Amino acid sequence: MTSRLRLRPDGTRAPARVPLSPDDVVDAALAMVDRDGFDSLSMRGLAKEMGVYPTALYWHAGNKAQLLALVCQRVLEEIELPPLDGTAWQDWIVAMGVDARRVLGTHPHLAAYFVSQLQVSTSSLLLAERTLAVLSAAGFHGNTLLFAYNNVLGSIFGWISGEFAADPQDADSTWREHFEAELTATDTTLVPTIRSNLPLVANQAFMLRWSSGPAAPMNGSFDFMLRSLTLGLAAQLKAVSGPPHRSS
Known part of the structure; x- marks a missing residue:
């Protein structure tokens, strides 16, 4: 030993x-x-x-x-998956996403690596099984089940990876100040929409941030993404299911 x-x-x-x-x-x-x-x-x-x-x-x-x-x-084992019974499928996806972000937010250095490497383990299989089971019970089948599953995991874990992205390699201690100054000094005629919405998007929008998730969490945007995801999936499910049949 x-x-x-x-x-x-x-x-x-x-x-x-x-x-x-x-x-x-x-x-x-x-x-x-x-x-x-x-x-x-x-x-x-x-x-x-x-x-x-x-x-x-x-x-x-x-x-x-x-x-x-x-x-x-x-890290995957730290994610608390909601129960399969008694939870609406939309609520299950939202709860899973919120807890996945919480867990990876406590391990921000691992977030990007986690989604950039293929994950095959007992824990990843359990997450995959539960997610597929929830979507299947909701009525997704065949290719639509596959597409819905990939949308759920890709949207949630891809978002987390982006939100908790690391600082640029070899960045010096003043790069944040330089980036902020460059953003605010950019010609208004070149990026008029950014400049008119600068107080809203500065350091809170992808590609317009100089702080990562631990320092500048994107809580509202993440919640909006989850709601948009579930609403979009529900619309897709309705579209592939077709209108209800009327009895003659």
Whole structure:
């Protein structure tokens, strides 16, 4: 059994009494990603932080890609899915979306990675199963079920990824001030609609923000998106179902 290692006063390592577990590795990796971003995660760096040899991490969690998959699974497990019975399908989608945003909002460094990598795990399968079950019970079938499902997950998780996007790479400490100044100084004749709505959209609209979700959450816009999503799906469902048949 692998154990954590502790440092002796002379700098050499001695095995600790507490054995290392896969959960320990995932917890430590998630904490590192939350603190420094997923690009900072390395097996060697994580091993040093945990006080273990890198081989111990590979034994318990596989390589870096496998570890990140376990980290994503851990985050997915934090999402509280509403019950399938007794919840209207529109309310289920809204509740799932709100909690997914809450969870990924607590792990903003992971949000973009989460949606940019294929997710295949017990947790992702459960989310997929529940979402498909809700939509199927609502009356979506065949290709329409597939399209509705992709609209739900794509809209919700794509939004979350965009809202909690990281700062530009290699951005200096003043890039936000520069961006804000450039936005407010842009020629009115070039972007008249932006300039006339600047107090409304500045730092609250995609492509017009200089702060990410943790600093400038887009709560109202996200709620509006969820309502628009469910209303649009309901309209599509009505269109494919056709008018009710009248008895002669």
